[in-house]
Amino acid sequence: MSLATQIFYAVISVTVATAYGLTLGGITRKIYARVHGRFGPPVWQPFLDIIQTSGRRVSVSHGNMFLLGPVFRLAGGLGTYLFIPVIYGSAVFSNFSMAGDLLLVMYFVFFGQLGMALGAGQGGHPYSPIGIARGLAQMSTFELPFALAVIAVAIQYNSLNITSIVAAQQGGFMNWTLFTNPLAVVAAMISLLGMNMHSPFSIVLAPQEIPIGPPIEMNSGFLSILQTNRGLFAAAKLVLFMNLFFGGATNLLEMVAKTFFIYMFSVFVGAAYPRFRPEQSFRFFLKWPTIAGILSIIYIAYLGGTS
């Protein structure tokens, strides 16, 4: 496959993923509204919001780093997505998957937030550094169980390539990591709650405490980049989780079905719980999910697992 075709396929793949991620966002709002007993906004509301914010006539920048913040964030989202094979065996949706891509993806998952930290700090609003401090601290805590789960998976399948991890899970749902190594999935799914920043781990955006935290000064075009990234990044994370723990997908429909249910897990938890205090959130991640992650490694490495 020539590079040009690959790039063409990647553009298609990114567009589809972004649109899917934004639609998921719209569905989330709809579900929240239904839990609240409301009708809720239309599903395509996130698209309208992006057009609206990018169509503002004025935009205030606070300097070069401020400009780079959203760009870094989008780069993080793109980087995460572009190295994950979305659909197993599909040419269009295999992206730039390669040997050892799992490490690169792990890096990119956290890259965006670091870039955002640099950019938002220049906004000068006191709530953004507080939000960044919370965000980075929480990130390093939920990274721990997630990394442990990923290590367990890597040991289990003897590979750091997502494609081969997916390949190893093919042939019936009993081969999924969900059933072969449930402890790792528990650790990872709890850290997904933190990644998705729904309640009870919404401490970064907490509107009642630090009105939406780091992006408080982001406006117009900057905000629309962040919103686009939110769609893309959500899709990327879900696809990653689907690949690692839920057996990947062989067609688009399967991908949509699986990622939808993975996402709804965090949505329903978010609708039913209030927010943690920052230190409670950190302690929570360092406790049960971390123990589950360590146990999963022990289970795979020393007890032999089932694979």
Place this chain on the structure above:
Amino acid sequence: MEQLIRKIKGMVSLKAYIKQRDDLHFITVKKEQLELILSHLKNNEGFTHLAFLQAVDFIEDGKFQLTYMLCNYETNVNLGVLVLIDRDKAEMNSIHSLWAHAWQYQRELFELYGIDFPGSPRVHESFVLEGWDEIPPMRRDFDTLEYSDQTFYQRPGRSTNDPAEYMKEKMYKNYAASPMIRRDNE
């Protein structure tokens, strides 16, 4: 309650005593003896709750009346301690050492009435107004309508009717003869 009033009379010179209801009494004391009587009421008589401290402007007499409303949670009786102070150079002893929230009222009184409470914390900080440069607004010689007319732009078209006159003219043309209206019997 009568017992208490007798006791207070023995302590300080009581200028007036009014019984408004069974659970509401007012006593008027001298300005100098206020702190004495308040701390006695708080510490020995169980009037532990300071409901509010406010001022009333009696501009005709050139006096401010300060009302310290106390409440006794055991007998559920309210006792208003009244003090009359001079309107010009209005100044009063601070009671912030007796109740931890008294300074708030004193700050408000300084801003809205211009009554100074030397020694009270944060008393000269602005409370509800910002950058106020007129006479304190709650004094009766401050005309709020005139100030509003001069400062804020009135939208034309507002008309004010004195309700009595308006009713007389528009609704009850033969006001005096109307049997529907109960007039006050003063």
Place this chain on the structure above:
Amino acid sequence: MSNLSKCKYRGYEADRSKYPEMENGKAVIDLDSHKYTKIWQGPQHPGVTGNMSVELIVNGDEIVHAKTHVGYLHRGFEKLMERRKYIQCFPLVCRICVPEPDTNEYCVSAAMEDLAGITVPEKALWLRTLNLEMSRVASFLMWIGGQAGSLGMGTIGQWTVGMRDFWLDLFEEMTGGRVYHMYMIPGGVRKDLPAGFKEKTRELITRTGKLMDDVDKSFMSNVIVKSRLQGLGIITPEMVDEYGIVGPNARACGRECDIRINNPYVKYDQLDVKMITSTVGDAYARAQIRYQELRQSLDLMSQILDRIPEKGAIQAKMPNLVNWKIPAGQTYIKAESTRGEHGFYMVSDGSEKPRRVFARGASYTHAIAVLEKLAVNISLSDLAALMVSLHTCPPEIER
């Protein structure tokens, strides 16, 4: 009732007493050292109650200094009332506290009746009691939503504020107004109950009771809610008198002060009102007390509906209200609002306009002196929860 020793996360809390350094009993806060950040929480902030602001100095996430600023809603009600005739005051007074306007109306009309020596007929008193309890329910429903919202749980807020709207519908049917009612005028009430009102109210009481069951399951017994509210903003019994704390905030630490029981007004002496107290004094105890009081208000309302007389006057014989002159004198009327003692001090000089009207709101001390004390050494993330748990209502502070 909750217990402090059960408080799960309490042991983890860092020792915050070392910030800031104390010197002669006063905190030394050097802003230029870049150790502290100054933050204005409000007035444009979704986490403050109403339109007020708290000036904070934080060290990381810990608040080391707090100062309340009010006055954003100051309209000068008391000055305006001095310019208006007695009956013209009524459109004004209900706007002093927006979520619960009826306590204001009751206090002012009762003060006028007290000064003028008017006896209100039996049925009007019952209707007043009903109206006051309904407004308590509406205010508590809004409060639960606010407390849940301050912890980031929008769901409960949507449910309860949605339910409050049905109570506002009942208000509209009863009084003609949705938010501001102007129902209790001197001498009685304006209107009798409309037809079918009692049945509708009974049905709504059942619905609200069911909603409260859901709230109990999802909010009051939620692990995270407990872990955040327990141990937050503890009011000690010594503070009650010192700071003039009233209402549920005082009852949460054991003080038995409910004006409906201590100084019964309207018809509360004939109703079965229970004193609900706790001994813990933290935010969770306050939440539980308010929750139980809401339940009690629903119960009281059923009692009232059974006992409202069918026939009877709703208005005492009054002089012409347009030129009503009230004899000189002064009085203080207090009533139990959802936030505590809500009182009106009225001075009449014998003319047709009041000499002085003062509204004593419970938030006056809660939002300034108490909040400034309790906010120190808590986490920045708890400030919104603390403010809501003190149930501050800015318009009654600055009026």
Place this chain on the structure above:
Amino acid sequence: MNKKHMDEIENQMKLANAGIPEKERDLFADARPVKVDPFNKYYEGFLNWARSRSLWMLAFGTGCGAIELRPLMTSRYDMSRYGIAPRPTPRQASVFIIGGYSSIKTIKRIVRSYEQMQGPKYVIALGSCTINGGMYYDSYNTINRLDYYIPVDVYIAGCMPRPEALIAGFNRLKEKIRAGECEGMNEYTEKFDWYKSNQKQIIKDWNMPDYNW
């Protein structure tokens, strides 16, 4: 005219940010706002359509009008189905709802928040008290006409306006946006000096920058 002279004239037109201390002045903008013309007709039409369907209102309850915003936000009236969502920071909001009377202390914050919003921005004023002072027409601390201090797009009369009235007001605003009539931002720029002098007449201690963007 030489360049120095030009600079002098420009400096005279400038407001000096005089309210804030000397050392903080360079932290704030000192440029006058510029008029930003709409994009070309069809693109602007498309944008206006999107803007009218995604109104982000600033969560700033400036007065008792905020009490009816809560039923509007929650399940009974649910404004989110019209694409209206609350936004906690002025940088991101596009609709400013003035909830009733505004006292002097609040109008100061309203002006700052309004200037920090990124255009195009719209203002909805609730209640009689923003129109002509309402029942506080004689109060010493509340303004009588809001449109002397910031441009207003839609007034909703009533005290309080019911949620239905608010929805009607929002629909009127949407119609105006789609017709391209909501140019309050440019109006503010053109009559900047007039607005500033009105604001400074009532805000006695002007301890804030003259330009907030």
